[in-house]
Amino acid sequence: MADPKIEPYDGPAGGWGSARSLAEILTREQIPVSGAALLMKQNKHDGFMCVSCAWSKPAKPNTFEYCENGAKATVWEQTAKRVGPDFFARHSVTELLTWTDYALEEKGRLTHPLRYDAGTDRYVAVSWEDAVAEIGRELRALDPNSVIYYTSGRASLETSYMYALMARMHGTNNLPDSSNMCHEPTSVGLKASIGVAVGTTILEDFEATDLIFFFGQNVGSNAPRMLHPLQEARKRRVPIITFNPLRERGLERFTNPQSPTEMVTRSSTEISTQYHQVKAGGDIAAITGMCKVLIAADREAMEVGRPRILDVDFIAEHTHGFSEFVAYCDGQDWPAIEARSGLTREAIEAAASVYARARSVIAVYGMGLTQHRRGTEGVQMLVNLMLLRGNIGRPGAGLCPVRGHSNVQGQRTVGITEKPDLAPLDKLKELYGFEPPRETGRNTVEACEGIVAGEVKAFIGLGGNFIRAVPDTVRMEEAWRGQRLTVQISTKLNRSHLVHGAVSYILPCLGRIEVDVQASGPQSVSMEDSTSCFHGSRGQTKPVSDAVRSETWIVAEIAKALLPPNPKVDWDAWVGDYAKVRDAIEATYPEVFHDLNGRMFDPGGLHKPLAARDRKWATETGKANFTVPGGLGSDPDMHTERRDVLDLITLRSNDQFNTTIYGYDDRFRGVKGTRMILFMNGNDMERLGLSDGESVDVVTEAADEFAREVGGLRVIKYGIPEGNVGGYYPELNPLIPLWHHDAQAKTPAAKAIPVRIRKAVPIAVSD
Structure with missing residues (x-):
């Protein structure tokens, strides 16, 4: 680590900051020329799929169809070391x-x-x-x-x-995977609500949408290639409304590194037209508030003879549980919604009013929505919001959970699951003659x-x-x-x-980028992206060793x-x-993989059939289900009136991917040379008697016999909601109790960990 520095970063996502960061890692990993040439094959039809995130590979790729973090992942794998x-x-x-x-x-x-x-x-x-x-x-x-x-x-x-x-x-069916730690609430919640366990949008929907919601997904660090369709949407004057505890630069401004004009002029595109800093775990409350506004507006419209706000025809034909959901929304009072969401009624109404005027809406979300004690209910609340206006099964509309690793969704599609009802066991028995x-x-x-x-x-x-x-x-x-x-x-x-x-x-x-030669010659592999599309990938470089x-x-x-x-x-x-x-x-899987060998290198890939896109609902009721959450809080049993207990959100920097750390800088948050950081609201710091840059220990407030703490964290005053603090994953994973997980999906609740802050005790040095 270099000497730690904390200084504001005023630049956009992308732009010269990304270019400099990429040049630095190419040089550091000793492949400045070969690495740059290799990147031209990334996410191309005749090249290799990115080894980083699972964002979609377009049918018509850009010249540079990679982002800063995707390029880092490639260089990190192809290092000369x-x-x-x-x-x-x-x-x-x-x-x-x-x-x-x-x-x-x-x-x-x-x-x-x-x-x-x-x-x-x-x-x-x-x-x-x-x-x-x-x-x-x-x-x-x-x-x-x-x-x-x-x-x-x-x-x-x-x-x-x-x-x-x-x-x-x-x-054994002991087949857990990394999806259990991030998007399992998606798999559980969407399956019960709409009959499919994955998102319903495809890349082309971003070209036809009228509004995009973001909930708990940091596009600038975790799926930066998505910024291209977002920028195109903003050029069409499509509003983007964001709900996220921290203000993330990728959701604020973006300079396209592929645009010479933008790079020369240093111009940027505003991404979010509304930015609501919801409290950690406050998404259910915020969505409840929007639904409450829409339901009330629909009643008023009906009373005075104006066009309805809700898609009542869709609701009547395609949904179940609407009346119970309306009763839930009617029963929630605004003071409770404001307190739990951390947002004012006026802010929630502002978001709802834009939604009420848009026809085709995409809801993008990430682990900020899923990694809670009631993460599955948070996902289902977002489904409720979309169902109110028929925004599933329509071009330009749908749910878009952004997966992390590049084939985590595809692994589930081909049988990586601990749940026997999700695997074709009878078919496996027929094909291979064993009893699964x-x-x-x-x-x-x-x-x-x-x-x-x-x-x-x-x-x-x-x-x-x-x-x-x-x-x-x-x-x-x-x-x-x-x-x-x-x-x-x-x-x-x-x-x-x-x-x-x-x-x-x-x-x-072997890494995915390396040529894999077997008995029949060089091999190709396939994977599934976040939009349920299968793509082929061909290795490009010589293997790192004859022994791999x-x-x-x-x-x-x-x-x-x-x-x-x-x-x-x-x-x-x-x-x-x-x-x-x-x-x-x-x-x-004949119904899913028709002619995979023949179509996996088609531009745009092979789309997986999704019944919900056709408004066919493979649920117990045969319809899309409105569901009622257990309360306004995503983490109801973890909140306390004690003023010294805060909710910790674990974060990733823009210099990492999952547990892989590419460096000690988090450019967008102004952090250089360290990852031992605790982002705090200034009011909380003043109330607890802490000063900017002070060293503290963080201790989990947990009702069990185990002591969990991480020491040596530097407090940084930051724009985070009062009552919340943030720090880096995986360094702060020791603070998450094993039992602190989603009730239905068992995903660790890493976005709302109750903690206390303790001033670090100086170590005495003897003469």
Whole structure:
């Protein structure tokens, strides 16, 4: 870290700030020329899908179809730096545990399979044959339900399909993935409300919309390529109304780096036409207020003979539960709505009045809406708002949950799920001649609970940095070492490799950007974006090492070592030609993947059929359901009248992606050289006797016996609602209790953690 500096940043998202940041990381990772050339293939039809976020690849891509963070992800993966056996000969695991997340990954790409040696406290090189054989032996000795098969959002559809099949043939549905930690309330809430578990918008809807809502999604850091359709919408004078606790630069102003005029003149486009700084967990209250306004306005219009505000024909034909929802809205009083949302009645009415005049409306949302104790209810409240005016199943309208990792949605589509009712078990039985397990597996939180309880004996990680991504970090690390086997399939070193079981392996894999040559020649892979569109991806660069293997190959080899031979599953044939895996995917899901092999490289990709787009509702009622929340608060049991308890929101900087830290700067928030920051409202600071720049400790206010705290945070006065504080993920994950999760989806409630602020005690230094 450099000397920390906090200074206001007045620039827009994009622009010269992005250009300078990209130039810096290209130079730092020692690929300034080759990296820049490679980026021209990113998100192109004949190139590779971004390894970062899951935003859609357009049919007509821009010349530079990548954003700052997507480019960083590419450069980070294609670094010239290497981590081989010689690195581990110089560094013990005990030493590496003291390194930061950035320092570990920044050392470069893993080059050889490794096994932990307890005698030397080091990872040492091992042959693929020996590694796979021992992993198979260890897994065969365990109860299948004591094994966790975890996936991050990186793996392709092909690898994910094979991985899920391997787990089920082993005998378990323990298939949690990173979606459990972010958008599971979407999967649960949308499925119950409208019959599909994903968003209903496609990229073309942004060209036909009349209004865009944003709820808890920081487009400037987490899906910057979306800024292009947002900018085009604003040029058409489409209003964008944002609800978010912090003012995020990407939702304020954007300079398009692809526009020479904008770059030369340093001009920018205003993104949000209304910006409402809702309190953490106040979204249900804010949406309730808007619905209340619309319902009242509709009654008034009906009484005086003006056109109706609500889409009463749509409501009558397509929805269920409307009267109960109206009764709920009528029963909420404005003082309570204002108190819980942190917004005035006038502000909520201003947003509702714009919505009342717009015909086709898109609602974009992210983890600011989902990561709460009632995150599923928050998602369903947004559905209610859209149903009132028929904004599902219409061009230019719909729900747009912005997924994080680049294929996290696609993994679920091809069987990565702990829920047996979401997997085609009967079809798998028919195709492969085995009896799939029917009991529900463990999701991510339940996997953590099983590890803490000593019930989970093995963890196979297909990508990701699980131990840093999950809540209750200190408790999890202590329990993690009790496992018999831990296996990490990875491109770079991270902390999950260093906190390990008795038998531990690091298996280095090809990155998506590298050419993957198998028996039939160079292979392509496929993935699904946030708009339910499947795309192909072709590797472009030479593999980092002759000793790395593709994820597909690694999964197949473990499966062969673990499972008895099955004449209906030819793992070697699948590895030799990934098109055969896609044929198997289509055979398993014929209604979804019609001609995947033939269409995955079509401009715009292959769209997944979504019944809700056609106003067909695969719900228990056969209609789209209005639902009634349990109250105005997204975190009702965590709020207290105590003035010394604040709600902590975990955040990402614009110099990171998920747990990957690219650097210590957060340009948009004016932070340089540190991540140990606590953003606070000035009134809260004054009330608690804190000064700007002061060092504090943060302690979780939790009703259990475990002490959770993070020390050494620097207080920064910032534009955040009173009663809320913000700090960076994953550094503040130790403050999230494992039980602090959504009631229905079990997603950790990382956006409203009750905490107390304690002044740091100076350490005495003796003479």
